[in-house]
Amino acid sequence: MGAAAQWLVIVVLVLLAISYAIQGLVWLFENELVYFILGIIAVCTLAVAYYRQGRSVKTPVDTKAIVAQAHQAEQRLVESRRALEREAEALKSLRLEVRDEVNFEVYRQAHRESRIIADRWYKHKRSAIETRNGISTSLSKMREKKRSLDQRSSSSSHILRRRSSQEALGTQSVIDSLYGALSSLNGEVDRGTHSLTSYNQQTGRLRDHIRDNCGPKGARWFAQLEERKNRIIDN
Numbered sequence: 001m002g003a004a005a006q007w008l009v010i011v012v013l014v015l016l017a018i019s020y021a022i023q024g025l026v027w028l029f030e031n032e033l034v035y036f037i038l039g040i041i042a043v044c045t046l047a048v049a050y051y052r053q054g055r056s057v058k059t060p061v062d063t064k065a066i067v068a069q070a071h072q073a074e075q076r077l078v079e080s081r082r083a084l085e086r087e088a089e090a091l092k093s094l095r096l097e098v099r100d101e102v103n104f105e106v107y108r109q110a111h112r113e114s115r116i117i118a119d120r121w122y123k124h125k126r127s128a129i130e131t132r133n134g135i136s137t138s139l140s141k142m143r144e145k146k147r148s149l150d151q152r153s154s155s156s157s158h159i160l161r162r163r164s165s166q167e168a169l170g171t172q173s174v175i176d177s178l179y180g181a182l183s184s185l186n187g188e189v190d191r192g193t194h195s196l197t198s199y200n201q202q203t204g205r206l207r208d209h210i211r212d213n214c215g216p217k218g219a220r221w222f223a224q225l226e227e228r229k230n231r232i233i234d235n
Contacts, residue, residue, distance in 0.1 A: 066138055067174055070181040073131045077188050080124055084195070088117050091202065101215040108221060111206040118199035125192030132185040139178040146171045 094110050097103065149168040153161050211222035 066142075067177045070135050070138070070178055073134070074181050074184050074188075077124070077128050077131060077185070080127070081188065081191060084117065084120055084124060088199070091117070096205070096209045097213070099213050101213075101217065104210065104214040104217045104221075107206055107210050107214060107218075111203060111210060114199055114203040114206055118196060118203055121192055121196040121199055125189060125196055128185055128188040128192055132182060132189060135178055135182050135185065139175065139182065142171055142175050142178065146175060 091110060091114055094106075096107070100107075146168055149164045149171060153164040153168065207222065207225065210218040212218070214221070
C-alpha cells in the first residue's frame, strides 16, 4: 500500500471517529442531558487549567529589571560610602594637644563633624541592611520560582517543558546576579559597622579631650552636652 493510500485510510478513520463522536454527543444531548452538561463542564475546566498553566509560563517576571534595581541600589550605597570617606579625611589629620585651650573651638567643631559623620555612617549601615533584606526577599522568590519551573519541566507537555527549561535558565542567571549583589552588600554592612564604631569612638575621644584639656570653656561645654543628652533620654 502506497503512502497516499495510507493517508486516505487515516483520513477516513478520523472522519468516522468524528462522525461517531458527534452521533454520541447528539444521543447524550437527547437522552442524557445531565451527563452531556457535566461532560461540557469537565472539558471546559480542563481547558481553563491548561490555559492557565501555559499562561503562567508565558508571562515571565521582568528579570532584567530585578537585576538592574539590585545593582543600582548597590552602586548608590558604594557612592554614598565613598563620599563619607572623603568628608572624613580632614578629621583624620587632627592632632590633639594636651592643655590646649586655644584650640577649643577647633576641637568643638571637630566633635560636631565627627558626630554628624557617625550619624551618617549609621544611616548608611541601615540603608545597606534594608537593601540587603530587599535583595534577599527577591532572591528567595527567584529560588522558589526556579524550583517550581524545575518541577514543571519534569511533568508538563513537551512544549511547556521546553518553555519552563528556558525560563529556568534565565531565572538561574538572576539568582547568580543577586547572590553577587548580596555578597557586595554584606561587605557594605561590615564596612558601615566598622566605620560607625570607629567614629563613635573618635567622637568620644574628642568629647573627653575637650572636657579634660580645654579649661573652663571645655568643662562648661561638656556639662551642657551632658545636660542635653539627659534631657533627650528623659523625654
